[in-house]
Amino acid sequence: MDKKDWLSKVVALPNGLNLFLIKINFFPQLFLGKAYRNYRRKLKQQHYLSYDYTTSLINLVNNSIKKIPYYKTYAPINSLADFQQQIGFIDKEVVMANFNDFVDPEIDKTRYVEGTTGGTSGKPLRLLIPKNRHVFELATMHTMWETTGWKYHPRAVIRNHKLKPGEIYRINPITKEFIFDGFRISFDYFESIYQTLKKFNISFIHAYPSTAYEFALFLREKKKDISFINTFLSGSENIYEYQTDLIEKQLGIRFYNWYGHSEKLILGGYCKDTQVYHLENTYGFAELIDENNQIISEVGKRGELVGTTLKNPGMPLIRYRTDDFAEYIGNYCPHCKRNVLLVKNIVGRWSGERIYNKDGSFVTTTALNLHSDLYKKINGIQYIQNKKGILKILIIKTAEYSAEDEKTLKEHFLKTLNKDIILIIEYVDHLIKQNNGKFLHLISKVK
Ligand SMILES: [Zn+2]
CATH class of the missing domain: 3.30.300.30 (ANL, C-terminal domain)
Incomplete structure (x- = not known):
């Protein structure tokens, strides 16, 4: 049975039993596997030090030039400056039109799966992604979430799950998730969610920003006790000022946001003291370019996010234009003292x-x-x-x-x-x- 089947069987167990399991699950890290734990440890060491991603980047590019048909015409690079001068940009259309040329002909197919990027408009993009991608993704995400005080606490998840009519929640004891129906948005159902949160003292709510906002409206209007609610963990949508205003300023709940995209080249979130995205260069290499394809270094200037994978040698996308736009803040955060690309006001193609x-x-x-x-x-x-x-x-x-x-x-x-x-x-x-x-x-x- 593969891991996913096994997980869905666990979630289908009665809530009473899963509630018991969630209570004895003190070390969820164990269930996420050894590779996850090792990578987490490595990230924790790298996270606050100035991590040098250039070696990974140069190796990835030079290996791609050797193996990937699309990059064959490029000369090997020796520095970041070479990278930025010599390597051209690609986008969704280029990858779609040349799919086979982006794949390593000697790829070990057992270690990759084919996925498509979702999207509300246009044709989806086919991609080959390493099977172990969850190791990097979850480890990076968890390292980011930790800045809010989260430490494998149980989470309420109000996202894209649909439950049976009348069913209030389902429990995943492995990931410690109380899963709610993301399509039943009403004050009546919010009341049931709230009672569940309070009963089990759940202080982290994982929801799309728009759902977080709607739930926050409910909390304000019904004058609920929110003293036990710590953070909304939110990603995958644009953030609006009115959402931050209500959640953080009026209710005093942390509104933690991150940015990721379906091609899985860039991932980043706020640090403890900012509302600025820190694009994690352990995960992928991010650049921000202007309309003339020049790297932006002027604070406040908007441009397009460009990503290069550091984790997918089988189908490496290099300097891929994401069609997502952001405002440049800098390359160093004085709060967490990290050297990463900082951006804010990300406006995604998704909308x-x-x-x-x-x-x-x-x-x-x-x-x-x-x-x-x-x-x-x-x-x-x-x-x-x-x-x-x-x-x-x-x-x-x-x-x-x-x-x-x-x-x-x-x-x-x-x-x-x-x-x-x-x-x-x-x-x-x-x-x-x-x-x-x-x-x-x-x-x-x-x-
Ligand atoms: Zn910071």
């Missing part, structure tokens, strides 16, 4: 952030950001665009929301978008979630 005017010009949803006073009067906002020049806005009102606010809102949009934009405001009880449980700020059919 297709552009809202189009009739004439084809566009603004991003970031530019549409509302005044924070208005955010206090709404419990959620979502944009839908099926045609250029027409924008539907879904809003969940609070009791404080008035006709005056609708006027302010319309004026704001007309100021930011073109005057001829047709605005349709619709008041709703729920916003729309994707089939995988994710929330998109903008659902756009416009290409």
Whole structure:
């Protein structure tokens, strides 16, 4: 039986039994295997020292030049400067069009699996990924989470699981997860989640940022005791200021975010004292480039994240443009004293952030950001665009929301978008979630 089957059988056991197992599972690290423990130990040593990733990078590139057909024409490199001068960029289209050329012809197929990158739009990308990828991924993720005080604590997981009707949660005693239904977003169900958290003293909640925000709204509105809740562990979506404002400023709960993407080249999260992504150069090599393909070194400048694998020699993607954009902060964090690429305000491809005017010009949803006073009067906002020049806005009102606010809102949009934009405001009880449980700020059919 492979590990996944075994795990799903465990999760299917009665909750009472799993509750007992979770209580005696003092050392979940043991279940994650020896390779995981060794790599974790190594990361802990490297984490706070200045880790030199250049040797791994140079080796990866030179091995790829030797073995991978796509890179055959490159001359070997000796330094980071060589890397940045000689090696060109690739993107999803290039990899899709030349799939076989990116694969090591002598690859040991037993050590790789084929996966596809999900995505809400466009064709998925096929990739070969090492079977042991969870070792690096989990170890890196756990090292990042540890900065919040998490130490293999039980976690509530409200993500992409669908449970049976009436079923409140399921337990995975191995990973110490209380798994909730990510598609049943309502105050009634949130009440059940909250009671479960309180009963078992669960202080870490693993949820998409949008779900964390909705749950936080529930906590605030119902004036719940949140003294035992430590952190929302959140990733995989864009973060909005109103989310951080509610969770951290109003409720005083840590809103810990990380960035990763399906090609698994870059991974990074906040450190203990910042809300800045620290891109982990033990995991992959990250660069930020401007529109002229130049490395960004100017604080505040936005550019595209480019990733190079350090862990996938069988199908190495080198200088892969992620189509995700971020703002440059620096290469050194004075708080945790680490030398890593620091970025903030990551805006991912996953949300297709552009809202189009009739004439084809566009603004991003970031530019549409509302005044924070208005955010206090709404419990959620979502944009839908099926045609250029027409924008539907879904809003969940609070009791404080008035006709005056609708006027302010319309004026704001007309100021930011073109005057001829047709605005349709619709008041709703729920916003729309994707089939995988994710929330998109903008659902756009416009290409
Ligand atoms: Zn830091």
